[in-house]
Amino acid sequence: MGLISTLKHPSPMFRIKCMVCESTSLFELLDLGMHPFADTFIPVARESDPDKLYPLVVDMCGRCNHIQLRAVTSPEDRYGEFDYSYTSSNSATARRHWDAYPHEVLASIRHPVESVLEIGSNDGYLARQFMELDLEVVGYDASPAMTKLAKERGVNAVCGIFDGTSEPAGVFDLVVANNVFNHADDPISFVEGVMNALTVKGTFVFELPYWYRSVLSGQFDQIYHEHVSYFTVTGAVKLFRQFANFRVYHVEEVDYHGGSIRVFVGNHRADSTVTDFMEMEALRDLFNPEMYQRWMRDIREARRRFLGVLPSGDIVCVGAAAKANTFLNYYGLGHGLVRYVTDASEFKIGKLTPGTRIPIMPDDILREGDPTVIITSWNLATVLKPKLRQLNPHLNFLTPSLR
């Protein structure tokens, strides 16, 4: 089943100290083997370029509980080698989420907000929603292509990797970072940058996939090299203890990316949501290595079962998200087995998936034939299935059980 295209193993550097507290007591939680960058889609013209593969191993710090990848990869390699192709407003579900976001966040904040800095402003969709509320908004993003899209939307967007040396022009009442803090190679420097950009009573809100939810529903596909860190509330609380007058004061769980947390940080008194989440995490054994040994066994067993029932006919996939690539590469589902994967994003159609080298096609191609369809964007499966059946009533769905 080894269908990974061309292999090239650059010698990776391994993290021997915790990226948050510098303790050397890191222990292994999961080992998913060798993987390419999951959010790098390959243009056909560069098909013969070898994939850079790195070991996808997740460690936890025994002192501060921060969960982090062992392999150290460079952000230039992760985001700079090919055009970055993820747009955060790529589906109706996503747009609904970001439409509601400013209203929900402002309702949970205990101080007036007139200005907002968005780190990881991507295509500017959310920044635009804040602007509609007459707030002063600055966007910051590492991708030149996304910064350009944001500017076309009329957003004052700055291009650069955000850290403690960033100068985003001014101070803000609110700094938001959605699905970006977990990409930071130096979370401490990232927070220093946030603090420099905030007013004294300001709030930092970050949202990202909730590790508790990933564990509970078996979502190992949230793990990929672009996600350098994995967040629990307990880990976040300990991380911010390094900063005076800056603490996690409120936490909400939101139904996005298969279960996310929205964490509010600032010089405010913590409410009961913080301890509630921490107690829930301890009860679920989230910091116990033995729980992860069981999960790793479950992941291997689910793969064995799935490959055992895979039909021999025409197989296709729906959803070329980054997490789909963790799934496809871990399951060894390459182009020899999967004819194509569909996606709605104009930035992905016509390219190939990393590692597995499956061509990405528009959804319309599903009108042809009666293929077996694996929905890799499984969190959207209930929304997608009726739409796909409208395209072609002969589609057969095969859903991997991650748990």
Ligand SMILES: [Zn+2]
């Ligand atoms: Zn640590």
